[in-house]
Amino acid sequence: MEAARNPLIIGAGPAGLTAALALMKRGITPRIYESSADVGGLARTPTSGDWRVDPGGHRFFTKSEEVSDVWRSLLPADQWVSVRRSSAMLVNDHLVRYPLLGRDLVTQMGLRSGIRGLASFFWPKLRNSMAPVNDSESFSDWGRRQFGRYWYELFFDGYVRKTWLTNPENLASEWANQRIKPIGWHRSREPDPLGEDAFRYPVHGPGQLWEAAAKKLADAGVDICLNCAVTKIHHTGRSWTMELQNGETVSGDAVFSSMPLRNLIDTLEPEPPHRIRATAATLRHRAVITVAVALQKRYDIPYNWVYTPGKNVRVGRIQNYGRWSSALAPADWNGTYLGLEYFTLPEDDLWVASSESLGAIVEQDLRELGVADSPLDNVIIVRSQFAYPIDDKARERGVARIRDYLRQKHPTLHPIGRNGMHRYDNQDHAMLSAMHSVSRYMGENVDPWQVNTGRSYHEAGLKN
Template structure:
């Protein structure tokens, strides 16, 4: 037992809990402080009676054996489901399968639209071939180059405006190669089994895994302290002291922080230089409001997700919960159970809307989606204030400057996870950043900031079983 070590962890989401599990594995007992009343962060499973909801639609896949082994260790085999992913984009009343397939772009949207899209794509590829110098691209530039102006406009421009809440010209394209697949022009028979998108999913939703992680930690003598927001962080030259909202102080030799990076920098004492605080102030998040709606009538929706790029409805994406797991609804439920995802900014009008206003928006969107004539049996609202880091131009450069400042001045402070590192990571990458940070704490020559930095599409070579 490494009794001389006394680390503190801020946040009990996937990164914070993974850091705690790894520390316990290495013989160290950390203390965890979580601002909310639950563990799991965005990957929790809120409940209302027998109804369960997934706020973000979490798929469990990874390229890393150590992550897969941890998932298997936390949940037994019979608590995992194998779920085939099927997604679609709702465009002009047509459901077009996503990732985009060349043949579907013609058959679903019509010959004229297909020819316009194909000619636009050819022109964009010609221009890319003529480009002499590689340069940093905005999302709009990347999207037009990758899909052509017509297909970019109808599939991605409106969706990005709605979900990222920013002009595509002001967004970096850093995340696009990892998140958006190119058009597949192969015939269906030529794609093969390797292209089947099947992922793992806990039977009772993503929070089942993180509840199991918290239970394992409690058994090891580490119980996360919930409803414990951190309001201050101070290094006195010898140790770290974190101040909780209730006035308590916790002291330790290191801090692993998954709280939003910009909040961390503004809480840090001694205060960072003015220019570092200004850089931190540019880092922004999107918030997420998920409304889980159970409808009495059964609708055959053969998709896990439906993306809604059009301006005729406010919802950005719709989850079909029963395709994730039937256990998200009460046993015997025969209707339709959807999760409507609304992307917003902290403190804007939608975030501040009362339940009556939000319900009116949901009911209107259900009408637009063609399912509004079924009676609502259940409605549950889940709010996640810091859900997704925004990839504005200059984000990577600004985060690097903060990282370098912390490494030089506070080597015992370890940002981890999606919010802690201000990166659009999946669960497995958030977990891996925590594992690497713990390794660094023990003197290993590893760099958590190198996790998930490749520009190639990262859902290849996956471990799913």
């Protein structure tokens, strides 16, 4: 019976490749169609000579042993490094550790700022100590209640507007519960380097893992077609036919799609009802432009990620690649290798800016950051158009409407992964959605949409 199965997979990112691995494990050979020239999606590792770029700063952590087993099966132990989480927020020329520590907020920002923050922090808690928590509150309401107005506006209001391109009033608080930790008042000053703040990372960047997955699949006879964008997906009632950008067509009994959910609806034939197409049209993505700059001068930056919520710079987040893996830069190079991340909408001015215009913005930011006096050894620009689904209050209802329509009309069409399900999932969640979708395809009673639906999910470090 299994010999008749011939599923098609759209996308060779973490979700698509994981679906293929899960199918292969069950003795089924899928075919994969990837619109770009690379595997890995946002978790790819573009290269320029001996320079490597991580476009998104990928921490490899998970609470799932099933996901851990996949990672371990693809790369041997000597191809992983342990990276201690060490993040900060650059506010008023101060690098303040994140997650926020009470002692830093009280002492590091100056006495007046500390007193103001404490008053702002405790006043709403005293005033609202008996009030029930409103599950429908906005991110801004949640932030003011959690941190106090002063610290919320100092650290998080600008962060959400710049990094998430969203008005905090339109962002649901449940997103915050998953992503932002409360102030720590009793944490030790230095985290255990092998404890809850340590994460795995491939020696040569995240793409190393997914390139290994692609090789394993290719060696097993799985066809991965790169530069094969899917333009039409036609359902006959018994099978699926996909039309590729080059005019070719392919057919199969099921489709696993990690392409943006909005695009999936646009490509379906017969055309979905107007209400479904209108709902899909409201789904938006953030793009990210990562500019990797290699500074000859060495700066002592004790963090692997620095968030920049202030208005004085355009960059939203900075990766310190030397704190991720020394192999991202050439051997014996001793400068400072940074990845400046610029978040934008796919149609906005920054996305369509020329290299000269973008270069001027980067140069200005480097001046504001105080590192413009160092000569540059290398600059790499990496653009990722559909990097992150934008979350807002209407997203959940809209995605649920599309999900229910697809389940009713097209039960053999399986949206998977961050873009396929239009949810801001971590890499392990994207993989789990693919695994569960394969199980559903095989007739098991499992719901991929229940992955990462808990109210609270925070990063956890290495367990073994």
